[in-house]
Amino acid sequence: MAAKWIISATASALLGGCASLGQSYEWTSQPATVAAVTASQRDLLDLPAPAQRLTVAVYNFSDQTGQFRDTDGAQSLSRAVSQGGTSILVKALQDAGNRQWFQVIERERLDNLLRERQIIREMRQAYLGEREVSPEVLPSLLFAGVLLEGGVIGYDANTLTGGAGARYLGIGASTQYRQDTVTVYLRAVSVRTGEILTTVVARKSVASVAVNANAFRFVSYRELLEAETGITTNEPDQVALQQAVERAVQSLVIEGAQLGFWQFRDQSAASDLIEGYRRARLAEISSHELRTTPADAPTNVAACERGSLLNHFRNSRGTVRSQVAQRCTSE
Numbered sequence: 205m206a207a208k209w210i211i212s213a214t215a216s217a218l219l220g221g222c223a224s225l226g227q228s229y230e231w232t233s234q235p236a237t238v239a240a241v242t243a244s245q246r247d248l249l250d251l252p253a254p255a256q257r258l259t260v261a262v263y264n265f266s267d268q269t270g271q272f273r274d275t276d277g278a279q280s281l282s283r284a285v286s287q288g289g290t291s292i293l294v295k296a297l298q299d300a301g302n303r304q305w306f307q308v309i310e311r312e313r314l315d316n317l318l319r320e321r322q323i324i325r326e327m328r329q330a331y332l333g334e335r336e337v338s339p340e341v342l343p344s345l346l347f348a349g350v351l352l353e354g355g356v357i358g359y360d361a362n363t364l365t366g367g368a369g370a371r372y373l374g375i376g377a378s379t380q381y382r383q384d385t386v387t388v389y390l391r392a393v394s395v396r397t398g399e400i401l402t403t404v405v406a407r408k409s410v411a412s413v414a415v416n417a418n419a420f421r422f423v424s425y426r427e428l429l430e431a432e433t434g435i436t437t438n439e440p441d442q443v444a445l446q447q448a449v450e451r452a453v454q455s456l457v458i459e460g461a462q463l464g465f466w467q468f469r470d471q472s473a474a475s476d477l478i479e480g481y482r483r484a485r486l487a488e489i490s491s492h493e494l495r496t497t498p499a500d501a502p503t504n505v506a507a508c509e510r511g512s513l514l515n516h517f518r519n520s521r522g523t524v525r526s527q528v529a530q531r532c533t534s535e
Contacts (some may be wrong), residue, residue, distance in 0.1 A: 242443065244450040251301040251457060252474045255467040260297065260392075261311040261348035265289040265449075268355040285356050285386065286442045289449070293352065293390075296446075296453045305457060309346045317345075350401070351393040354452075356445065358387035363409075374421030384410040386444050390452040392460060401465050404455040408448035412438045455481070 241249075267285045286292070290312050297306040310317055324342055328334045363385045369378025391403040416434035423429045458481045460466050461474065468474035 242447050242450065244447045244454070245296075245299055248296060248299045248450050248454050249302050251305060251454065252477065253301055253304045253469045255469045257307050258305065258350055258466060259307045259309065259346060259348050260350045260352050261309050262290055262293055262297070262352050263311045264355070265293045265352070265390075266355045268357050269359045271359050285359050286445050288442075289356055289388075289445065292442075292446050292449050293453070296450045297352070299450070300453055300457060307346070309348055311348075347395075349395055351395055352390065353393055354388065354390040356386065357389045357405075358385070360385045360387075375419045377415070377417040379416070380414045382412045384412075386410060386441070386448055388445070388448045388452050390449075390456055392456060392465075402456060402459045402463055404452050404459060406448045406452035406455060408444045408451070410439050410441055410444040412436070 266289055267287055269285055271285065294308055294312075297308050300306055321342060325337050328337055328341070361384045362382060364383035365381065367378060367380035370376055385407055387405065387407045389403070389405050392401040393399070394401055414434065414436040416432070418430075418432040420430050421428075457466075458478055461468055462478060
């Protein structure tokens with residue numbers, strides 16, 4: 205009898221725990237919402253209109269890193285990078301200039317599209333007796349003038365880590381910081397000639413921050429106070445990948461316009477955008493040169509004529525000033 209009472213009490217406790225566990229999600233769960241517009245997506249939407257809309261195709265934009273997610277030092281079967289890169293790129297292309305820049309045609313699941321068109325032909329032949337389907341009913345597929353290739357080429361974990369903490373008389377707090385970096389590669393290929401028109405690389409950091417506070421001290425002779433709290437914020441990997449892809453698409457549009465492969469409708473409206481992009485690229489080159497060794501100093505006349513960028517380089521590298529001057533003079 206006692207055994208039955210113990211079993212029933214245990215079952216009641218377990219069922220009650222499950223019920224309370226199900227209700228505990230109510231205060232943390234939120235209704236489904238549409239994804240918020242990111243800063244890079246806003247810049248993509250605000251691109252000036254093109255002189256002519258481009259028809260592009262994306263067959264595959266995949267994860268080329270092959271990395272698995274590292275969870276507390278143990279590798280899991282989950283990938284470190286989202287496998288939906290193609291969908292993210294297609295959405296970014298449609299957002300460019302608020303759907304004015306690119307006409308994106310389906311190529312990732314082309315077999316499904318062709319199978320559905322074949323079903324339409326067979327049904328019209330079987331029930332309407334049509335030997336040939338009218339082009340008005342089933343027009344020919346569009347073809348692309350430009351192919352977009354590339355993928356996620358890098359996911360570097362722990363590119364930056366750090367933290368700080370303090371404790372006094374058993375009461376303390378600490379914070380930890382970690383940064384990963386995702387890198388995407390995007391190139392435009394001419395369908396007519398096979399020439400690679402332009403190539404861009406974009407990077408985005410993925411930040412994680414943890415803040416903890418705790419207390420452990422005796423408040424009286426036989427009474428011990430022990431408390432601990434903390435919160436961790438992780439930037440979603442998918443959002444970081446989305447922003448990197450959006451920045452790559454924006455850079456592809458601007459660099460292609462600079463090279464003359466396509467044009468903005470209003471060149472005066474796009475001049476500020478192109479100039480800002482050029483300055484940002486020069487700033488990246490400058491920061492890279494400051495980290496290089498003296499052996500990597502510029503050795504051609506074009507590099508010596510980069511104006512303020514070279515002056516900044518010379519001021520920071522006074523030891524190689526004479527070497528650079530001699531190379532530029534000899535050339």
